[in-house]
Amino acid sequence: MEIFNCPSCHQLLRDPVTVPCGHSFCRRCLQGPGAERCLDCKQRLKVRGAKDLKCNTLLCNLLEKCLPTEHNVNRIKRELQELLSNQEYEDAAKLASKGIVMAPEDVPLRILCSQAFLALKQYPEALKEAEVICNLQKQNPEGFYRKGMALIHMDKKREALAQFHQCLVLNPQFSDARREIEQLLEDVSCHVPSAVEDLLAEVSAYLKSSSYDTDILKAPLEASYINHTSASLKLEGASDEEKNSQCLMTTNDLTSLSQIHRNLMDTEGLSPTENDRLCQHFKLKDTEEVDPVQSALSLQDLLSVSDVECSLCIRMFLDPVTTPCGHTFCRECLERCLDHRPYCPLCKQSLREYLKAGCYSITTLLQDLMLSIFPSEMAERKQLHLSEIAELSSLVRNVPIFVCTVAFPGIPCPLHIFEPRYRLMMRRCLETGTKSFGMCLYETGKSFADYGCMLEILNLEYLPDGRSLVETVGRRRFQVKQRGLLDGYHTAEVEYLVDKRLEGEELQEVEHLNNMVYQLLQDCFTQHSHVFVNHGHPPLKENNIQDSPDGPSWCWWLLSVLPLDPSYQMFIFSMTSLKDRLLHLKHILSVFQNRP
Numbered sequence: 258m259e260i261f262n263c264p265s266c267h268q269l270l271r272d273p274v275t276v277p278c279g280h281s282f283c284r285r286c287l288q289g290p291g292a293e294r295c296l297d298c299k300q301r302l303k304v305r306g307a308k309d310l311k312c313n314t315l316l317c318n319l320l321e322k323c324l325p326t327e328h329n330v331n332r333i334k335r336e337l338q339e340l341l342s343n344q345e346y347e348d349a350a351k352l353a354s355k356g357i358v359m360a361p362e363d364v365p366l367r368i369l370c371s372q373a374f375l376a377l378k379q380y381p382e383a384l385k386e387a388e389v390i391c392n393l394q395k396q397n398p399e400g401f402y403r404k405g406m407a408l409i410h411m412d413k414k415r416e417a418l419a420q421f422h423q424c425l426v427l428n429p430q431f432s433d434a435r436r437e438i439e440q441l442l443e444d445v446s447c448h449v450p451s452a453v454e455d456l457l458a459e460v461s462a463y464l465k466s467s468s469y470d471t472d473i474l475k476a477p478l479e480a481s482y483i484n485h486t487s488a489s490l491k492l493e494g495a496s497d498e499e500k501n502s503q504c505l506m507t508t509n510d511l512t513s514l515s516q517i518h519r520n521l522m523d524t525e526g527l528s529p530t531e532n533d534r535l536c537q538h539f540k541l542k543d544t545e546e547v548d549p550v551q552s553a554l555s556l557q558d559l560l561s562v563s564d565v566e567c568s569l570c571i572r573m574f575l576d577p578v579t580t581p582c583g584h585t586f587c588r589e590c591l592e593r594c595l596d597h598r599p600y601c602p603l604c605k606q607s608l609r610e611y612l613k614a615g616c617y618s619i620t621t622l623l624q625d626l627m628l629s630i631f632p633s634e635m636a637e638r639k640q641l642h643l644s645e646i647a648e649l650s651s652l653v654r655n656v657p658i659f660v661c662t663v664a665f666p667g668i669p670c671p672l673h674i675f676e677p678r679y680r681l682m683m684r685r686c687l688e689t690g691t692k693s694f695g696m697c698l699y700e701t702g703k704s705f706a707d708y709g710c711m712l713e714i715l716n717l718e719y720l721p722d723g724r725s726l727v728e729t730v731g732r733r734r735f736q737v738k739q740r741g742l743l744d745g746y747h748t749a750e751v752e753y754l755v756d757k758r759l760e761g762e763e764l765q766e767v768e769h770l771n772n773m774v775y776q777l778l779q780d781c782f783t784q785h786s787h788v789f790v791n792h793g794h795p796p797l798k799e800n801n802i803q804d805s806p807d808g809p810s811w812c813w814w815l816l817s818v819l820p821l822d823p824s825y826q827m828f829i830f831s832m833t834s835l836k837d838r839l840l841h842l843k844h845i846l847s848v849f850q851n852r853p
């Protein structure tokens with residue numbers, strides 16, 4: 258269960274909050290000074306402080322599921338302490354009763370409960386809780402002290418004295434009990450010795466003399482007294498006793514001084530020593546008191562794969578990330594949602610800032626937890642993802658197709674990506690490592706043209722709202738063999754175009770033609786430089802015209818800058834004969850040149 262410990266306070270996470278770097282802490286631990294940096298990795302927290310972050314709902318649920326009793330009872334105890342120190346006794350008593358239903362044998366809880374009742378002046382209830390403590394832990398002086406406190410307020414001074422006596426027998430250092438004894442003895446004008454043993458002897462003597470049943474003072478207590486039923490019997494017996502002894506000691510015998518002191522204590526809450534003692538008690542109990550049934554169960558027994566499932570893909574989390582609103586998704590699933598709108602898919606809170614920060618850090622605690630409980634399932638999930646990626650990496654069978662414009666080999670093609678489907682496409686191109694996709698022109702009736710050009714991503718710059726600017730360059734031409742759809746975008750099975758291989762005389766002839774048309778282009782460029790003003794200079798002529806399966810790149814440059822009809826452009830684009838391509842370009846250039 259240590260996996261659920263907070264890296265800051267090393268206690269069980271309380272109100273877990275996951276910060277942008279992916280580490281999780283108690284909300285309270287994040288609110289101290291220096292919280293502008295992660296307490297674990299020291300990374301600066303982009304989302305300002307824990308105030309802006311909600312509790313990680315998934316971790317809360319897992320905690321509740323794995324440690325239902327322990328987790329909840331601990332939380333109740335901490336809340337109780339806060340309520341008591343704020344003097345909200347009504348609420349404290351209600352909460353304590355709720356906690357006791359969950360953990361009836363939890364002694365610190367009973368102590369707090371008795372304390373709340375005492376403050377509410379519900380002394381019989383306070384006494385009852387103290388009785389239970391004595392039954393649960395026979396050697397715990399706190400139970401006897403609590404009983405004494407309740408009895409004092411019920412005007413059962415001698416019984417109270419007997420309880421404080423027992424408390425001091427069990428722990429001679431118990432200063433609060435000792436103070437009560439001293440006060441009670443003073444009130445009845447008894448001698449108050451300074452040594453503890455003498456004090457205890459004085460109490461015994463006093464109780465004997467006041468015909469109190471001194472059997473109760475025998476320490477250690479007999480087992481029969483300890484069990485719950487006999488204890489309540491004893492309590493009833495004591496009230497009879499009290500009736501008999503009433504004549505011996507009236508309430509007026511006790512000076513009001515101790516009463517004032519006690520009332521003061523009630524209104525001020527805990528005395529400092531009492532508080533320290535309780536704190537020690539709780540620290541001890543928080544670590545010691547693990548429900549044996551719970552701790553025997555491993556996390557594997559308590560959790561199933563469905564507890565670590567993404568609500569978007571209904572599969573086990575892959576690279577889980579937690580949003581500032583406290584919801585957890587697979588990174589990929591969340592990114593796909595954010596492609597459409599910058600809101601949490603579950604609670605609809607705006608995630609604009611989160612999107613802008615752009616660091617989808619993995620929730621480490623969850624990742625570690627899955628790795629330790631479901632290693633094989635996690636490996637399977639990863640494998641599935643890898644096979645999906647492999648499927649997406651094919652640049653023949655499943656080429657992603659961007660339907661927009663005509664692109665040409667070797668020619669840059671800058672793009673502005675804003676459509677959700679293309680955001681996804683770009684991410685996949687980067688994730689698969691292909692960095693490539695096909696570009697086709699739209700064509701009525703077939704969704705996109707029969708020919709296209711592969712584009713390679715050279716640089717991708719994300720804008721704060723998730724849009725991106727992509728620098729690409731044209732690579733190979735292809736012919737579409739089959740069309741498909743994937744997650745909203747088009748795909749195609751393609752065949753790459755290769756220019757017909759030339760040899761001998763034919764090659765020489767085309768080389769000559771190439772030189773000639775290139776010269777024509779140069780002349781045209783000088784003559785009509787205004788036409789080319791936005792396109793820079795034509796690329797240099799290659800030495801070997803068959804270096805690339807797409808032929809000389811200057812042809813593509815020329816085709817891209819000429820104001821041609823797209824269908825004619827596409828016609829030349831699809832040719833696999835360099836000679837034909839050059840002849841067409843020659844024709845276009847001569848028409849161009851003869852223009853006034």
Ligand SMILES: [Zn+2]
Nearest residue numbers: 263266283286
């Ligand atoms: Zn903490």
Ligand SMILES: [Zn+2]
Nearest residue numbers: 278280295298
């Ligand atoms: Zn961190």
Ligand SMILES: [Zn+2]
Nearest residue numbers: 567570587590
């Ligand atoms: Zn998912």
Ligand SMILES: [Zn+2]
Nearest residue numbers: 582584601604
């Ligand atoms: Zn949300």
